[in-house]
Amino acid sequence: MNIQTDLKQLSEDYLRIEQAILYLENHYKDQPGLEEVAAQIGLSEYHFQRLFTRWAGVSPKRFLQFLTKEGAKDLLNQSENLLDTTHQVGLSSLGRLHDLFVTAEAVTPGEYKSRGAGLTIRYGIHPTPFGKCLIATTERGICHLGFVQTSAAVPWTSEGDAIDNLVAEWKQARMIEDYKSTAPLIEPIFDLRYNNRGKPLNVHLRGTNFQLKVWEALLQVPAGSVTTYEGIASRIGKPGALRAVGTAIGHNPIAVLIPCHRVIRKAGEFGNYRYGTLRKKALLAREFVTASP
Incomplete structure (x- = not known):
């Protein structure tokens, strides 16, 4: 095969x-x-x-x-020590993060205001181990990754709706459907053992300064670990901004690579996920299994 x-x-x-x-x-x-x-x-x-x-x-x-809730809470306790170590060694700038697996670059102020004027975005819809996804790239990296084959727990989002949402986010960019150019990205993204080999994947982010800080903090949470909304807020120096942090996490444009699914509630509950709580559980459990000895 x-x-x-x-x-x-x-x-x-x-x-x-x-x-x-x-x-x-x-x-x-x-x-x-x-x-x-x-x-x-x-x-x-x-x-x-x-x-x-x-x-x-x-x-x-x-x-x-x-x-289980108990399993998630145990993992959260184990993860906190690892994340503290990660934070102390200085992985705290928008650049080479996530065990050097992902490199991140923000759009220019002009590109942000114009919603992508002058950029060409290529996109394709592909099968993954977690259902179909829409992935889109600029010349500088992956700018969108979202699931389009939804779960039983969230409303149906058609492939057409997903593409419409992508176009709305990058209104002035030139859009080209190009399955062949995006297909090679799927294997490294969804191979959970890929982190230790190959060259990093680039992501090209469009967001406010606050959103970029939140997404940067998410990149510091490795596979097999979880954190909390409070943990992310603390790491960006905004411990009182839980609601704003939650909103920024919910607007993450690049699922899986910017791992917003690794944020759970401090009591051990899995919490919400843009693409369905069932998919969040599946993503986390598969990562836990792969990371476990």
């Missing part, structure tokens, strides 16, 4: 993974067994095991243990 075939299969698998997470979420007090959960998504227990092994690389039992 080639990479495009693999991604298509994983994207299709994700729909069932999400159904399983939703069933467990709705019946957690009953502690349903794997056979019961498998039956709810139309699979035998054997094929349910195979589905998770193919999609997550581990058994469903191991994967699903990361989805």
